[in-house]
Amino acid sequence: MAVTGILAQSWRASEVDEPAGWAPPVERILRLWDTHHPVSPIVDVVLATLDFFGLTGERELPVPVDAWTRATTRLLRLVLLENVGRIGETVELLEPTINDFRSIGDRWGLAMTLSQRGAIQSLDGELVAALASWGGSRAPARRARRDRGRGVREHEDHRAADDAR
Numbered sequence: 001m002a003v004t005g006i007l008a009q010s011w012r013a014s015e016v017d018e019p020a021g022w023a024p025p026v027e028r029i030l031r032l033w034d035t036h037h038p039v040s041p042i043v044d045v046v047l048a049t050l051d052f053f054g055l056t057g058e059r060e061l062p063v064p065v066d067a068w069t070r071a072t073t074r075l076l077r078l079v080l081l082e083n084v085g086r087i088g089e090t091v092e093l094l095e096p097t098i099n100d101f102r103s104i105g106d107r108w109g110l111a112m113t114l115s116q117r118g119a120i121q122s123l124d125g126e127l128v129a130a131l132a133s134w135g136g137s138r139a140p141a142r143r144a145r146r147d148r149g150r151g152v153r154e155h156e157d158h159r160a161a162d163d164a165r
């Protein structure tokens with residue numbers, strides 16, 4: 001996720017003709033991808049971030065097949081789109097992301113996506129719906145905090161179940 005932060009901060013800097021501090025790490029990541037094509041949900045999420053910023057060129061990127069990677073990639077895209085003011089593009093991503101996180105029981109992802117939906121609903125003036133989304137994010141967020149250490153194991157279990165299908 002550090003790549004996301006580096007890119008988000010450097011993107012604004014590059015708009016004002018400052019040197020692109022993100023270029024060397026991104027070039028290294030893409031060289032590793034080109035050479036080894038590692039299979040990992042985190043690699044898929046990082047590549048989706050690079051693709052959002054238009055940095056992957058003509059590469060054919062992996063399409064996430066498991067629900068966690070698909071949902072996490074969409075959530076990342078939701079946040080990035082909101083950060084650059086392209087909120088209208090987030091609407092179609094919300095429900096599939098919520099459904100994927102809910103289907104695999106990922107409480108953190110569900111809480112974050114419901115919170116994003118609430119923010120978008122509030123911007124649309126749908127205050128009652130926004131309050132319901134934010135309220136719906138509270139319980140999964142509390143459980144996610146309580147169960148923090150189990151998240152990685154749950155993700156691995158979900159990937160194994162998806163791979164078995």
